[in-house]
Amino acid sequence: MKIFGYKPPATAWVGLAIIAGFILIALFADVIAPYSESESVGQTWDDPSWSFLLGTDNIGRDLLSRLIYGARMTIGVAFVTTILSFLIGTIAGFLAAVGGTVIDQILSRIVDVMLSIPLLIFALIILSVFGSSIFTLVMTLAILDSTRVFRLARAVATNLVVMEYVEAARLRGEGLWWIMRREVLPNALPPMISEFGLRFCFNFLFVASLSFLGLGIQPPYADWGGMVRDNGKAISFGIPAPLWPALAIATMTVGVNLVVDWILSINSRPSGASAEM
Amino acid sequence: MLKTIIIRVALGILTLWAVSILIFAATEILPGDVASAVLGQGATPETLAVFRHELGLDRPAYVRYLEWFFNALHGDLGIAMTNKRVIIEVIAPRLANTLFLAGYAALIAVPTSVVLGIVAAINEGKFIDRFVNIVSLMTISVPEFFIAYVLILFLAVQYEVFPSLSTVFPDMDLSEKIYVTALPAFTLTMLVMAHMLRMTRTSVLSIMSQPYIEMAFLKGLTRSQVIIRHALPNAAAPIISVIALNLAYLIVGVVVIEVVFVYPGVGQFMVDGVAKRDLPVVQACGLIFAGAFVGLNTLADVLAIMVNPRLRHPR
Numbered sequence: 263m264k265i266f267g268y269k270p271p272a273t274a275w276v277g278l279a280i281i282a283g284f285i286l287i288a289l290f291a292d293v294i295a296p297y298s299e300s301e302s303v304g305q306t307w308d309d310p311s312w313s314f315l316l317g318t319d320n321i322g323r324d325l326l327s328r329l330i331y332g333a334r335m336t337i338g339v340a341f342v343t344t345i346l347s348f349l350i351g352t353i354a355g356f357l358a359a360v361g362g363t364v365i366d367q368i369l370s371r372i373v374d375v376m377l378s379i380p381l382l383i384f385a386l387i388i389l390s391v392f393g394s395s396i397f398t399l400v401m402t403l404a405i406l407d408s409t410r411v412f413r414l415a416r417a418v419a420t421n422l423v424v425m426e427y428v429e430a431a432r433l434r435g436e437g438l439w440w441i442m443r444r445e446v447l448p449n450a451l452p453p454m455i456s457e458f459g460l461r462f463c464f465n466f467l468f469v470a471s472l473s474f475l476g477l478g479i480q481p482p483y484a485d486w487g488g489m490v491r492d493n494g495k496a497i498s499f500g501i502p503a504p505l506w507p508a509l510a511i512a513t514m515t516v517g518v519n520l521v522v523d524w525i526l527s528i529n530s531r532p533s534g535a536s537a538e539m
Numbered sequence: 540m541l542k543t544i545i546i547r548v549a550l551g552i553l554t555l556w557a558v559s560i561l562i563f564a565a566t567e568i569l570p571g572d573v574a575s576a577v578l579g580q581g582a583t584p585e586t587l588a589v590f591r592h593e594l595g596l597d598r599p600a601y602v603r604y605l606e607w608f609f610n611a612l613h614g615d616l617g618i619a620m621t622n623k624r625v626i627i628e629v630i631a632p633r634l635a636n637t638l639f640l641a642g643y644a645a646l647i648a649v650p651t652s653v654v655l656g657i658v659a660a661i662n663e664g665k666f667i668d669r670f671v672n673i674v675s676l677m678t679i680s681v682p683e684f685f686i687a688y689v690l691i692l693f694l695a696v697q698y699e700v701f702p703s704l705s706t707v708f709p710d711m712d713l714s715e716k717i718y719v720t721a722l723p724a725f726t727l728t729m730l731v732m733a734h735m736l737r738m739t740r741t742s743v744l745s746i747m748s749q750p751y752i753e754m755a756f757l758k759g760l761t762r763s764q765v766i767i768r769h770a771l772p773n774a775a776a777p778i779i780s781v782i783a784l785n786l787a788y789l790i791v792g793v794v795v796i797e798v799v800f801v802y803p804g805v806g807q808f809m810v811d812g813v814a815k816r817d818l819p820v821v822q823a824c825g826l827i828f829a830g831a832f833v834g835l836n837t838l839a840d841v842l843a844i845m846v847n848p849r850l851r852h853p854r
Contacts, residue, residue, distance in 0.1 A: 504688050
């Protein structure tokens, strides 16, 4: 079987299967989950049984159901964040490359300063002012993460704007936006796609870490990082409750990484011809 | 060389100054919100105004920035909003704890990862190389608290080798401190080791295709002799800068790990501050973390200039 004309190796299939599985779980959470997201149905940390396959959590909610609903929240937030971050980062990066020295200097220096504060610390500072609703969480992470996307988009686009076809478009009198969209974007796409996978992994782990710290997605929504936090104390009684959501996070990241590795290996092939990906 | 280094250090200081403005600006976007957040919903406009005046929030932002900045230079980080304690007194012992933990992890991680990276490069493609590669890939892709909880489950609960909570007191012996903080230090070590190890391996291997390495092989040296005598000195610059960069990463990784192990460090203090929306505390912690980050990044560049002969002369 081929995808976009390329035959994925076995590792990429594993990755694709993991991602597809989690996406299906997230989409059909209502159908699959045996219990609701926030209803207490058992005692604190019940052992796994036929009615609760993974046991229950710190206030007696079914762990498996929370895990299934958590897929929706954790993956969804990370995905929306990454898309927003790419929109902002790519537009700003292309603008810096196409728009001339002044715009480039202003944007690049702002990004330089933002990059010299660790991302987690910066996010904590901003969340302390705005509080963490899902909206502020997504916006904060997207803006902070877009600085990384900006760097790549600018670097790729700087190499493209010196090409003859961009020069030709300028001489034809095309506007900045047209050049960015029709000349730069299609040629910058292959490296940006693998970067999308990497940034998704990063944002995904980041959302999970923030929720783990109690500063990300707030209850009553189930999310994997928050579940680890809620059930953290169980580990000292030898109950593996916090390990399941942590394992789900790890599996998802490994899955995306496997696919990214495959896409990277396509892009680095000498014959190229991967622009339509 | 000296000129290049001075320029780099000056740039670092300039960055730090810009960072301080950014931190201050980011926390001052909604100044009114702080007062209402602390006093709660029931506060009348009069009490809000009095509280704002008390905190100095009614003065222009640039005056408050300059005051905050120069006080911070003198080591005065202000007073915590929620419990009125002097921040520097609370933060100093915590900073010592955080530095102890980060230093502990670095002392294990740096030598181990450089040695393992070289071993992997010597045995390129063999079993040990692949094994090290797979394990390091796995530690990169899992969240830090996963490693922490797995370590707790096995080393603290099933086999009670180490305690699961790292409570430290100021008057603890060093040996006891090392024992109590073993698990967080191991977790941090595993977090930063993967990158350092892979970079060491890659930089050694990238030099292996150079002509002088082929010459050394033709002289009849064994692979390990070639790597240690010829490849390693030339791979030193990238390795050193990766180490410094990862130490900067260690400073950030410490935040989550401190929360997992309830370790009394700056990271936990900052997370508490964010949860309580105590802005002076968040600003102070942010400044400390950003300062450490910028400092280590500058150090990485300076060391790279000093080690690499090609960078010693300004072009």
